Amino acid sequence: MIKRIRLRTLLIGGIITLFFAVLMGKVFWVQVVQADFWQAHAEKVWSKKKTIPASRGKITDRNGDILAVDAPAYTVAINPKLIHELGIQEDIVKGLHDILGKKEDELRELVNAKNEDGEYYRQREVRREGWKIDQDVKDQVEQLKNDLMKEHDLEDVGIILIKDKKRYYPKQSLAAHILGYVNREGEAVQGTGIEAFYDEELKGQDGSLEYKSDGRGIEIPKASEIYTPVTNGKELQLTIDYTIQYYIEEAMKEAYAELKPISMTVIAADPKTMEILGMANMPTYNPNEYWKDVDPKNFYNHAIKSVYEPGSTFKIVTLAGAVQEGMFNPNDSFMSGSIRVPGQTIHDMRRSGWGAISYLEGVKRSSNVAFVKLGYEKLGPELLKQYVDNFGFGQKTGIELPGEAKGKVSPVYQADYAAMSYGHGQLLVTPMQQVAAVAAVANGGKLMEPHIVKSVTDPHTGETVTTQPKVIREVMSPEKAKEVGGYLEQVVSDRKIGTGRHAYIDGYRIAGKTGTAVKPAKGGGYDYSKQVVSYLGYAPVDDPKIVILVLIDEPRNSELGGGTAAGPIVKKILNQVLQYMGVPKQLDKEGTNSAVSSGSGTKAPELSGLLVQEAKDLLAGKGVSYATLGNGSKVVSQFPKAGTHLKSGQHMYILTEEGQHLNIPNVKGQSLRDAMELLSVLQVSVKTAGEGYVVDQKVAEVQGQRQVTLVLEPLGKDQVEEETDQNALDEAEEKDTEESQDLDESASSSR
Known part of the structure; x- marks a missing residue:
């Protein structure tokens, strides 16, 4: 009996000794052999690093007008798990399709997205149509969200707007080949302009903040922090106006x-x-x-x-x-x-x-x-x-x-x-x-x-x-x-x-x-x-x-x-x-151009009935500039009328169709006198608003007749009212x- 007790005691003692030996070996393995690995893992768990993105430098013209700048943007995301719990999948799909233009089947795929465990995701971004949208589209998405919340009496409908920023070009396509562009990832596309050539100067350097956190990711008060300040990109002023x-x-x-x-x-x-x-x-x-x-x-x-x-x-x-x-x-x-x-x-x-x-x-x-x-x-x-x-x-x-x-x-x-x-x-x-x-x-x-x-x-x-x-x-x-x-x-x-x-x-x-x-x-x-x-x-x-x-x-x-x-x-x-x-x-005492010119004092020849090429040859021989209007083969009318004395620099209009059948040309940039002269040839009534040169035109039909309203603004401080502007292309001039x-x-x- 005593012998059995001793054997049992030895067995239990041996097992305990073996357990402690294994335990000590494991501790030695973890704390000594794998010390560096676990130290790094611990640092990763409790240390957090937050990147502070740099702002890309703005680009302006020579007078300070902004041509490129970082602007607020928003990325649309959805919560498939919540959407399915609420049963509003089709409302989300249709609403985002109407606003973002993303295909409905692609949106359904996002709404039904599951992880490896077979559970619906809690957040999925709507790429690319919902990525970095501007304020107007963001407002529409927010309105959709509010309408669905009100319609279904819900506090949330699973639509998320993530604040971001993007490169914005306020002048749209103006100077596009000079500027180049930045893609949605915020990277300058190589070979496309100033954005690429000065990329290093413009993009700056991101900052960062390193801090300690507990197991739930909450920052620990009074813990040490390492702050690297952000360096925003440099600003470029271009020579263009x-x-x-x-x-x-x-x-x-x-x-x-x-x-x-x-x-x-x-x-x-x-x-x-x-x-x-x-x-x-x-x-x-x-x-x-x-x-x-x-x-x-x-x-x-x-x-x-x-x-x-x-x-x-x-x-x-x-x-x-x-x-x-x-x-x-x-x-x-x-x-x-x-x-x-x-x-x-x-x-x-x-x-x-x-x-x-x-x-x-x-x-x-x-x-x-x-x-x-x-x-x-x-x-x-x-x-x-x-x-x-x-x-x-x-x-x-x-x-x-x-x-x-x-x-x-x-x-x-x-x-x-x-x-x-x-x-x-x-x-x-x-x-x-x-x-x-x-x-x-x-x-x-x-x-x-x-x-x-x-x-x-x-x-x-x-x-x-x-x-x-x-x-x-x-x-x-x-x-x-x-x-x-x-x-x-x-x-x-x-x-x-x-x-x-x-x-x-x-x-x-x-x-x-x-x-x-x-x-x-x-x-x-x-x-x-x-x-x-x-x-x-x-x-x-x-x-x-x-x-x-x-x-x-x-x-x-x-x-x-x-x-x-x-x-x-x-x-x-x-x-x-x-x-x-x-x-x-530079005008002489008589108010005409002091530079060498010809055509002054010439009378407008009779062109009616001539073939278009004959009329052009006749005017070219007299040194008179002209513009052709219409697609006919013969001259049906002209302006000024035959016998009219042409002023220096004045050009003639050759009409190959009746004026009322011709399209109204763009007269932006012309003086009021020149615009009126051209439109009168086309038998169009004219109204004006403002003074100076034409900056806009609006065509309307009033009592069966075409009417053009010309919006005028001054173009320069020393502009001369009596300037002659030959804007029409002399399409078939020699x-x-x-x-x-x-x-x-x-x-x-x-x-």
Whole structure:
């Protein structure tokens, strides 16, 4: 008996000893061997870290108008568990579908979502339609929530609104290609604009707060905390002017709708500093709703990324070199028509030429022969290439935007150098390079680096770094640059033969040059139905405030060239911008333009009954500008009437249908006088509200008659009431002299 008790005691003691040995081993394993692991796990359980997101820096125009800013946003979420408990699944699905536009079957899938344990989730976000919605949509969701609570007498219906923030562009699509955009995750999309180029400066650095909590996640009072302050992003002020950008884009929209090209590009800059005042492309997109644009072409910034053969706008460089080297005598004459260079014969548009003409007339008519003689023969290939390089071609301009192309300048044969003298051959340029080069002529001979960021400000310290104008090199003397400007002014002001005459504005001295590049055909040769047309100029000539380029890729009507397609767009933009800038008009004592003009004192000819082309040829021969209205083949009426004395700069309207059958055109931006003149031709009654220039128009039918109400506002402090504005496109005006090349030397374009 005693023996059994002893054995039992030993067994129990052994078991207890073994238990304690195992226990001590486990303790040793946990506290010594796995000490680091469990220490880290404990820290993870009781230590919490909260991220404090940084605010992305705002972007403004040069005057402080906000172009991009962080704004409050809300994400819609639902509680499937509560919704099923309340039995209101279909009410939630239908209500959110009507507001967010999300498909009903996708919403039902969210409402019925279960976790791995087969239980309904307590929270599911409605992606992507309900992600980061704005205040208006948030108000609609809240109204739905309140209506359901009231209808079912509930305190909650399982709709949750999570406060967030998103990038917001208050001007919508305005300056979209300059700004770029930030996606819904808050990341700048690479290659899309300032948002991407200055991403590091704009995004700032998130802050954080580390603290101790109990098992329920509640912060422990008086526990140690580690706070890392947030660093908000820096603020950018751009060089663009919202008003100028608006004028540019409005003019582009109207022309884009009428010309129906593949794309359009407009750049405007201050030639003295090369600050970009406005830059836009069509087609475009709205960065607030970037996901709605599926065509990548809408996001492409042609202004800095596309390269093309410039055509005759490039002749400005050849002219500048010849003038600088003392090789241009405007009164010397040459035989126009054609010229032979090694391996090629180059022709003017009019293959027979104009006979022996002066070099100044050759510039006005944009004679290819004149510029081959100036660039290839007088300057010579080596010196011509040097001027092309000095003006910045074949090199990136350095503007603060991603994806800039550098173009190509690679002549090999003598014919390449000859073609380069008038903007063709082994020559590819970007629109921005063209603007910088012509700005160098306008500002007195200094090639400057274009820039689009005026200043960068640290919101924490208030420190501001301002971008200073940067001169790359001097390409010509101020005196010679002024001389070139005088010749380019005559290209615009000579209303009879100047290829730039369609941008002429009574009272403003404008220098300009037009250009056209014919695209290559797929099977070889060139396709004259596909052209890139452009207009490049600056104003006022004596004190330039703005240099502007309008580039149109394949206008629907291949008969239109740089002057007839792009010239009126340049005119409309300059007319508005110069007045906005407060640039006064230069009028003589009689109140007419002091610049060279033609057509003054001419009587309006009788056009009724003529074929449209006959009427156009007649007016072109008299140096009278015109606009055609309607799609008929004959002239049914005209304005002004035959025999009326035309004022300097006044243009005629050719109606090919009865006025009451014609669509009412957009007259925004025109003076009241010009708008009234045009609408009277269409037999439309007019009412006005305000004074100044047309900023809006409303069409209504009153007693069976069309009536237009014009809303007027002043555009600038020094505007002149008697300004003549030729806004209508001269759709079938004779093509600019430089716009048609022989097949052997026509320009191709990679744009």
